[in-house]
Amino acid sequence: MKLAYLIAASLLLATPINAFADEQPLSDAGYLAASHCLAYADLPALRTDTINVGALRDAVAKSTGHSRLIKDTAANDARSVRISAGAMPRTDATREQLRAQRSQACGQFVANGLVQLETATPAS
Numbered sequence: 157m158k159l160a161y162l163i164a165a166s167l168l169l170a171t172p173i174n175a176f177a178d179e180q181p182l183s184d185a186g187y188l189a190a191s192h193c194l195a196y197a198d199l200p201a202l203r204t205d206t207i208n209v210g211a212l213r214d215a216v217a218k219s220t221g222h223s224r225l226i227k228d229t230a231a232n233d234a235r236s237v238r239i240s241a242g243a244m245p246r247t248d249a250t251r252e253q254l255r256a257q258r259s260q261a262c263g264q265f266v267a268n269g270l271v272q273l274e275t276a277t278p279a280s
Contacts, residue, residue, distance in 0.1 A: 198238075
């Protein structure tokens with residue numbers, strides 16, 4: 157199952173997500189990528205970060221017509237992200253690792269303007 161996620165993730169990273177500029181529905185790949193990004197955006201360990209995913213949530217909500225397989229895959233991926241993050245120790249290093257994973261998952265949406273991301277910086 158982990159191999160399936162790795163394959164899906166590699167396909168998602170190779171697929172350009174340009175549908176947003178034209179207000180077109182998300183493709184299956186775009187829907188999966190958006191769900192993956194939103195899973196990281198919703199992690200309790202990263203609540204102190206300022207991230208605006210409202211436009212991405214709207215794009216997902218407006219995206220209809222995806223098969224049950226795609227919806228189940230997105231839900232299973234989000235669940236896997238939550239479980240993996242929840243099992244990690246609550247340390248600064250863990251938060252930085254999760255931020256890096258979130259940045260990778262949401263990067264294409266930041267570039268398209270659907271996500272505005274600003275991480276909290278520790279006081280020096």
